[in-house]
Amino acid sequence: xxxxxxxxxxxxxxxxxxxxxxxxxxxxxxxxxxxxxxxxxxxxxxxxxxxxxxxxxxxxxxxxxxxxxxxxxxxxxxxxxxxxxx
Amino acid sequence: xxxxxxxxxxxxxxxxxxxxxxxxxxxxxxxxxxxxxxxxxxxxxxxxxxxxxxxxxxxxxxxxxxxxxxxxxxxxxxxxxxxxxxxxxxxxxxxxxxxxxxxxxxxxxxxxxxxxxxxxxxxxxxxxxxxxxx
Numbered sequence: 001x002x003x004x005x006x007x008x009x010x011x012x013x014x015x016x017x018x019x020x021x022x023x024x025x026x027x028x029x030x031x032x033x034x035x036x037x038x039x040x041x042x043x044x045x046x047x048x049x050x051x052x053x054x055x056x057x058x059x060x061x062x063x064x065x066x067x068x069x070x071x072x073x074x075x076x077x078x079x080x081x082x083x084x085x086x
Numbered sequence: 087x088x089x090x091x092x093x094x095x096x097x098x099x100x101x102x103x104x105x106x107x108x109x110x111x112x113x114x115x116x117x118x119x120x121x122x123x124x125x126x127x128x129x130x131x132x133x134x135x136x137x138x139x140x141x142x143x144x145x146x147x148x149x150x151x152x153x154x155x156x157x158x159x160x161x162x163x164x165x166x167x168x169x170x171x172x173x174x175x176x177x178x179x180x181x182x183x184x185x186x187x188x189x190x191x192x193x194x195x196x197x198x199x200x201x202x203x204x205x206x207x208x209x210x211x212x213x214x215x216x217x218x219x220x
Contacts, residue, residue, distance in 0.1 A: 011138055012208025058206075061140050078138055085135070085166055085207030086118050086178050086198065 004073025035067035089146035093169040105183040112190035115181035128214035138206040157193035
């Protein structure tokens with residue numbers, strides 16, 4: 001499988017901290033662990049750090065129970081800070 | 087529609103119509119409005135709500151199903167606005183129609199509390215100064 005891209009979606013405080021709604025993340029053919037992408041986000045957007053610590057993570061619409069899950073080319077990976085509806 | 091994420095204004099009158107039904111003697115409706123909270127950046131002038139739409143709708147439907155089962159809610163509305171809302175506008179409506187008032191109150195309370203805690207929706211404050219705060 002060729003290398004490809006994961007689309008990272010940012011919401012609420014994560015969106016404000018990074019100054020963007022999404023990020024395209026290059027991944028190798030075998031993918032990357034979610035924790036590696038989170039570490040990369042932390043390095044690229046230092047203001048995101050505190051938000052990343054308190055967020056849940058969603059791959060293709062499903063919550064991740066562990067960040068060792070691999071993200072593969074074509075996946076959508078969402079950062080969910082604590083919810084604030086109502 | 088029972089659950090809704092919309093960028094259009096929400097109406098309590100519409101919710102009351104959606105909650106009509108024969109024998110439903112208890113109707114409880116909660117509506118949340120944007121408050122002009124004070125803060126160092128000036129008072130809130132507007133809120134911007136965004137949602138992760140597909141998971142949010144899935145979760146809203148799950149909350150609705152539980153309210154029907156647990157509280158015998160025969161009609162449910164669980165509506166949330168997204169986009170930019172000015173102070174005073176309605177951001178959310180959670181309502182239930184049941185045969186009796188106790189279950190209607192309990193169902194409406196359940197709907198709004200579950201929505202706030204578990205549905206992927208976020209708000210960002212826009213203040214009269216230049217400040218923003220999520």
